[in-house]
Amino acid sequence: xxxxxxxxxxxxxxxxxxxxxxxxxxxxxxxxxxxxxxxxxxxxxxxxxxxxxxxxxxxxxxxxxxxxxxxxxxxxxxxxxxxxxxxxxxxxxxxxxxxxxxxxxxxxxxxxxxxxxxxxxxxxxxxxxxxxxxxxxxxxxxxxxxxxxxxxxxxxxxxxxxxxxxxxxxxxxxxxxxxxxxxxxxxxxxxxxxxxxxxxxxxxxxxxxxxxxxxxxxxxxxxxxxxxxxxxxxxxxxxxxxxxxxxxxxxxxxxxxxxxxxxxxxxxxxxxxxxxxxxxxxxxxxxxxxxxxxxxxxxx
Numbered sequence: 492x493x494x495x496x497x498x499x500x501x502x503x504x505x506x507x508x509x510x511x512x513x514x515x516x517x518x519x520x521x522x523x524x525x526x527x528x529x530x531x532x533x534x535x536x537x538x539x540x541x542x543x544x545x546x547x548x549x550x551x552x553x554x555x556x557x558x559x560x561x562x563x564x565x566x567x568x569x570x571x572x573x574x575x576x577x578x579x580x581x582x583x584x585x586x587x588x589x590x591x592x593x594x595x596x597x598x599x600x601x602x603x604x605x606x607x608x609x610x611x612x613x614x615x616x617x618x619x620x621x622x623x624x625x626x627x628x629x630x631x632x633x634x635x636x637x638x639x640x641x642x643x644x645x646x647x648x649x650x651x652x653x654x655x656x657x658x659x660x661x662x663x664x665x666x667x668x669x670x671x672x673x674x675x676x677x678x679x680x681x682x683x684x685x686x687x688x689x690x691x692x693x694x695x696x697x698x699x700x701x702x703x704x705x706x707x708x709x710x711x712x713x714x715x716x717x718x719x720x721x722x723x724x725x726x727x728x729x730x731x732x733x734x735x736x737x738x739x740x741x742x743x744x745x746x747x748x749x750x751x752x753x754x755x756x757x758x759x760x761x762x763x764x765x766x767x768x769x770x771x772x773x774x775x776x777x778x779x780x781x782x783x784x785x786x787x788x789x790x791x
Contacts, residue, residue, distance in 0.1 A: 493735035497746040500728035505753025507721040508589070512758070514714045515585040521691075521699035522709045523718075524581050528574075528687040530719030535681040555681045562674055566682035567690075572666060573683065574690045576659035583653035589758030590767060591642060594633050594774045595653045597751045600744040600781050601626050602661035610665065615787070622783030629776025636769035664744065667733065676730045684723065742785060749778070 514523055535555070541547040542555040549556070558566075584592050601623060608615060615623070634644045644650045670679050703709065729747060732738055755774055 493732040493738040494742070494746070496728045496732035496735075497743045500725045500732065501746050501750045502753070503721050503725035503728065504747060505750035505757075507718060507725060508584075508593070508750065508754040509757035510714050510721065511581070511718050512584055512589045512754075514712065514718060515581060517707060517710070518585070519699060519703070519707050519709050520578070520581045520585050521694050523715055524577055525688075525691045525695050526711075526715045527718040527722070528577075528684070528691055530716040531684040531723045532688050534720070534723050535684050539681055539685070553677065556675055556678050558675075558678050558682065562678065563682060565670060565674065566679055567686045569663070569666060569670065569679065569683040570686035570690045572659060572663050574687055576656050576663060578694070579652045579659065580656035583649050583656060586649045587642070587647075587653065588765075590755055590770045591637055591650075592653050593751045593754045593758065594630070594770065594777055595650070596657050596660070597748055597774060597777050597781065598626055598630060599657050599661050599664070600748050601784055602658055603664045603744055604784055606661055606665050607668075618787030619784050620787075622780045622785075622787055625780030625783060626777050627780075629773050629780060632776065633770065633773030636766060636773055639766050639769065667730070671730060671733050676734050680723075680726055680730055744785070748781060751778070 511527075538547065538553050539555050542553075543557065547554050580592075580596070583595075604619070605623075637644055637650075642650070670676075699706070729743065732743055751774065755771065
């Protein structure tokens with residue numbers, strides 16, 4: 492059953508990426524990121540209040556326990572980690588084609604695996620090594636494909652921004668594995684969503700607002716709030732799948748990252764992006780490498 496929750500999470504995440512790209516076209520990053528995060532916080536706020544006042548009883552599906560100061564601090568750390576990743580990802584997505592950002596982000600499970608290996612001092616299997624080499628080989632091919640659009644991967648700062656977002660996302664996945672093996676998953680998701688607001692608020696007032704007149708004019712639309720809703724639903728399904736006994740973070744990582752297929756097609760169909768044959772081949776190769784990594788993990 493957890494696999495199906497993972498699949499549905501993937502679908503919502505794919506549409507989240509596509510709509511995020513649409514919203515960020517000719518829109519400044521910081522207010523979009525803040526309003527999307529605020530939407531996610533407002534979704535959980537009633538459940539926090541109803542749980543605290545006893546309207547939602549302990550043991551109910553959406554009951555959110557009060558949590559200790561330590562648990563709140565861990566949720567705040569999660570907000571800071573995710574907020575940093577989102578900030579970099581939103582900036583990259585607003586300045587690069589979706590079909591460039593997607594293959595970079597698709598390497599996330601490989602970095603998660605490498606991080607897990609370093610933390611738990613495990614060794615790679617032969618299949619995992621082959622998968623890593625495949626990912627890196629097709630990523631190099633992807634670099635060559637990007638040059639056909641005039642994007643120099645070694646000099647374009649937004650490429651490094653996308654890579655940074657991917658590495659932080661991998662770190663967040665490792666942190667999730669720790670959190671959900673020790674703490675209530677609904678508590679963590681609810682409170683990290685709420686804490687995202689004060690984490691991002693200084694960026695709104697001290698980074699964006701003083702320069703807002705000199706930057707791209709902010710244009711509100713309802714899709715900004717849809718970003719927040721889609722991400723909440725996707726994360727909720729993913730965390731729920733992760734909480735199942737016997738669920739595999741390796742399988743869920745590959746399922747979740749397969750959302751890039753929806754994102755890539757959206758970039759081709761709705762945004763008219765170019766050089767799809769070479770970028771599509773690179774993405775396919777990267778995806779095959781990730782599958783090999785997961786198979787090696789399961790076999791080990």
